[in-house]
Amino acid sequence: xxxxxxARRRSLCIALALGLxxxxxxxxxxxxxxxxxxxPQIQVEYIQPKHNSAAxxxxxxxxxxxxxxxxxxxxxxxxxxxFLAPLRLPRPIKLQVDTCGAERRAYxxxxxxxxxxxxxxxxxxxxxxxxxxxxxxxxxxxxxxxVVLHELAYAxxxxxxxxxxxxxxxxxxxxxxxxxxxxxENVARTTIIGAAEFFLVSRKTWTGAxxxxxxxxxxxxxxxxxxxxxGGDSLDFGGWTEAQNGQDPLLPDFRAKQCARExxxxxxxxxxxxxxxxxxxxxxxxxxxQWFRQGELGR
Numbered sequence: 001x002x003x004x005x006x007a008r009r010r011s012l013c014i015a016l017a018l019g020l021x022x023x024x025x026x027x028x029x030x031x032x033x034x035x036x037x038x039x040p041q042i043q044v045e046y047i048q049p050k051h052n053s054a055a056x057x058x059x060x061x062x063x064x065x066x067x068x069x070x071x072x073x074x075x076x077x078x079x080x081x082x083f084l085a086p087l088r089l090p091r092p093i094k095l096q097v098d099t100c101g102a103e104r105r106a107y108x109x110x111x112x113x114x115x116x117x118x119x120x121x122x123x124x125x126x127x128x129x130x131x132x133x134x135x136x137x138x139x140x141x142x143x144x145x146x147v148v149l150h151e152l153a154y155a156x157x158x159x160x161x162x163x164x165x166x167x168x169x170x171x172x173x174x175x176x177x178x179x180x181x182x183x184x185e186n187v188a189r190t191t192i193i194g195a196a197e198f199f200l201v202s203r204k205t206w207t208g209a210x211x212x213x214x215x216x217x218x219x220x221x222x223x224x225x226x227x228x229x230x231g232g233d234s235l236d237f238g239g240w241t242e243a244q245n246g247q248d249p250l251l252p253d254f255r256a257k258q259c260a261r262e263x264x265x266x267x268x269x270x271x272x273x274x275x276x277x278x279x280x281x282x283x284x285x286x287x288x289x290q291w292f293r294q295g296e297l298g299r
Contacts, residue, residue: 043094044096045096046072046097067121085279094113097117103122126198141194146180150172170220177228196250200250
């Protein structure tokens with residue numbers, strides 16, 4: 001293993017201080033924005049929150065309004081548009097943030113991809129229990145990124161007519177992890193470890209789905225996500241296979257042994273079904289872009 005978990009987290013906190021999604025890691029700045037234009041086929045919108053008189057928390061609308069203001073100013077979806085600049089789609093996909101009345105609104109073929117204020121609010125409130133400020137922001141950034149890409153995956157399967165065997169949730173998680181692994185190295189580490197930390201601090205539940213639900217159990221989704229990351233880079237994520245402070249490894253040995261093969265399967269499927277729609281020159285520019293500068297965290 002190249003770094004211990006603690007050392008790697010400290011280095012990732014520096015990466016986060018570079019200002020990944022400034023919408024959620026306020027107080028940082030982008031010194032050299034990528035020259036890449038946002039992908040015009042990923043159309044983004046932040047819909048003003050709707051007041052829900054039946055909400056259990058009477059302050060929820062105020063919380064959503066605060067989130068809405070952050071998003072409008074900091075524009076994290078526009079940053080994702082730039083990361084996805086190489087993707088050439090047969091038709092546009094609308095990506096929006098909206099009030100859903102639940103933590104998730106299922107994608108409907110031909111419709112918009114929706115990230116719910118309710119889930120963003122849950123992410124922030126779950127992360128509020130983390131005492132280390134850098135780790136807290138890493139969790140928010142990583143989980144927000146994972147949520148957006150996961151929801152986009154359903155639309156990409158639809159638009160590109162990608163066949164999915166098994167549960168679509170599992171395929172979306174694997175594609176999400178694979179795409180995050182294609183980010184520039186510091187961005188990939190920050191987002192992937194941040195999303196993994198969220199699962200742990202939320203008591204191993206992303207959505208609270210029941211095991212009898214037709215959706216994949218949260219724990220299964222989590223290990224699919226971990227396995228793709230570890231299979232793609234067993235050095236940076238090798239700490240997941242080691243016992244820490246008397247606790248069992250985050251990624252069990254029997255599953256870790258299969259991860260390289262699982263990563264290879266996703267890579268081959270991506271190459272066959274999605275790569276024909278990716279501009280290779282723009283992909284190289286995304287990987288080479290100087291996205292962030294070091295700055296101070298905090299609000």
